[in-house]
Amino acid sequence: MGDSAFVPVANPAAELEGEMGRQVRAAIEAVLSSGNYVLGNQVAAFECEFAGFLGVDHCVGVANGTDAIALALRAVGVHPGDEVITVSHSAVATAAAIRQAEAIPVFVDIEPASRCMNPALIEGAITERTRAIVPVHMYGHPANMPEILAVARKHRLKVVEDCAQAHGATIGGIAVGSFGDAAAFSFYPTKNLGALGDGGAIVTGSAEVAGRARLLRQYGWAERYVSHVEGFNSRLDELQAAILRVKLCSLSAFVDRRRQIADRYREALLRDTSIEAPSEAPGCRHAMHLFVVCADRRDELRAYLASQEVGSALHYPMPIHRQPAYEAYGTTPEVLAATDQLYRRMVTLPLYPRLSAEQVEKVCSALQDWSRRD
Ligand SMILES: *Cc1c(COP(=O)(O)O)cnc(C)c1O
DSSP states (O other): OOTTSOBOSOOGGGGGSHHHHHHHHHHHHHHHHHSOOBSSHHHHHHHHHHHHHHTOSEEEEESOHHHHHHHHHHHTTOOTTOEEEEESSSOHHHHHHHHHTTOEEEEEOBOTTTOSBOGGGTGGGOOTTEEEEOOBOGGGOOOOHHHHHHHHHHTTOEEEEEOTTOTTOEETTEETTSSSSEEEEEOOTTSSSOOSSOOEEEEESOHHHHHHHHHHHBTTEEETTEESSOOOBOOOBHHHHHHHHHHHTTHHHHHHHHHHHHHHHHHHHTTOTTEEOOOOOTTEEOOOSSEEEEETTHHHHHHHHHHTTBOOBOSOSSOGGGSGGGGGGOOOGGGGHHHHHHHHHEEEEOOOTTOOHHHHHHHHHHHHHHHHHO
8 A cells, every 4th residue: 555645534345455364354254164154153153252351250242333332232221201311412322322222411511621511510410310421532532431330320320432433442451341230342343352243242251131121132032033122223243242252362552552643643743732642541551542642722723634635534524412312311511511611622543553654754744844834
């Protein structure tokens, strides 16, 4: 790949270059001839290996990350009409999943530094209908789980972590996904661990929650053709599981590489006080899914980067409570002030493990040139 080319924000196809590509193709071939395509040995093996990677007892593969959140909520005992406290600064999937579980999202604001749920605001959002909290480890930065869990315990609320952007993130060396009653992962192709299609997983330390999730993902079947509860169809297929097994072997190295690139970007941004790089709270390991900076003249910065063949993106152009479908769940503007403040200033820079050193330097030079123009 020529480094004179445009640097994209993400490039999942690049992960298929070289040895990993050969292994992925071999894994696909093996599934093709196995005659088993949905919820078979590959899924079972991946569930074990991913649980092992995280250090959790149970993993249940499902069709995508949105389903993983929705089914996890049902599995921990969230019922239709219950309120679920979450953040508006997330992928819309977080709120869509809460609605899919027939619950009501209640948004609280974020901490500007971590860009994650502000634990101090949870108690003010609790009502007699509140049943659960869904913190999001946004961009790969862990939410403040110790404080969120303390509030949850005090009020007997369930916690389902949205780990869709945080494969490889830790707090005190412990993987996110092992703090709540359950957690949800997405394997959408651009995530830190990405399939070549859709995929997701629920992880939990509870055999009971895992058992319920297993029933829910396949028609409520406890045995073939007999539904014990009303269920859904949210199965992980063998091809995706086989691909994920190959890619899981490189996840740690890929997260290390993401962090290395992030460090280089931070260094390049050091002299420019008009652009704020993402921070990392003490004791936390940021999984660097996305490198999101804040800039006062965000749109001008993006135009300049594009002129230098450097891609950028907005994650996301609108917080959930500003999107037409979810306006009804919004509150008074002051309540989500930090969320509203952030989305006007943020911009995502190119970050993926197979960015070459030359591409990284190209991004750094563009950022430094922009700073010098001020
Ligand atoms: C990607 C994502 C999801 C949803 O995952 P899908 O696999 O696309 O359904 C949920 N939450 C967050 C924060 C995400 O980034």
